[in-house]
Amino acid sequence: MQVTILQWNVWYKENVERVCGVLKKLDADIICLQELTNGYIKQSHESTWEYIAHMLGYEFRHHEIPIIKADDQWLQANAIFSRYPIKSKKSLWLHQPVNDKDPVDQCRGYMETGLNINGNLVTVGTTHMSFGIDPEKDGELEKLLSIVETHPEQFILAGDFNATPDSRRISQLAKRLNHVGPPFDQNTWTNKPFDFPDFNASTLDWRYDYIFATQDIKVLDASIVNTDVSDHLPVIARVELPGIG
Secondary structure, eight states: OOOEEEEOOOOTSSSSHHHHHHHHHHHHHHHEEEEEEOOOOOOSBBBHHHHHHHHOOEEEEEEEEEEEEHHHHHHHHEEESSOOOOOEEEEEEOOOOOOOTTOOOOOOOEEEEEETTTTEEEEEEEEOOOSOGGGGGGHHHHHHHHHHHHHSSSSEEEEOOOTTTSHHHHHHHHHHHHEEOOOSOOOOBSOOOOTTEEEEEEEOOOEEEEEEEEESEEEEEEOOOOOSSSSSSEEEEEEEEOOOO
């Protein structure tokens, strides 16, 4: 059985109605999104994940990520939306902050859903990992790899890994899972100016977004979608699931 999977960091500042317009056009069966918001004063809807689910008519599960600043408190979330029934959800922290003055030290989570696709269980996981972590001190990667080891088949992992193809994060994941594509030299970030301590970017020179799957899932095709919505470009893939008619 063929299904399409979409990975996209939708950027918390982007108007969710524009995001929804792109999602409707792409019409993926399973959608993994990061940087959804609730209570963000500059958004057009209170809860962007609820708005998207309503507009698409999909089931969804989300994992809330608290954002706490001196003059503002609100929520981000990772979420998975599905045309197929969602039978289970599990989430855990890859990192919890200990220093709220350190911009690198933010909550980072992983969540997964069990989907019933024609009577078969397919697990889909998503994450948004920290930016600027020292590869030799990447406890987030070690936790994520331990999760991957528990899913030997019928497993898809999509996310914003905040890591380039030559990084330890991506090389270690690629040893355990099949990179669904498209090729690593196709970039997904950034469409918008980005400033961070000791780093800034304003051009599409980076690849941070990926879809991986277990070896039993056959990759049919994959592409990066060109759009000016969000600071990341969406990644969409069509795969064939084993043993599902």
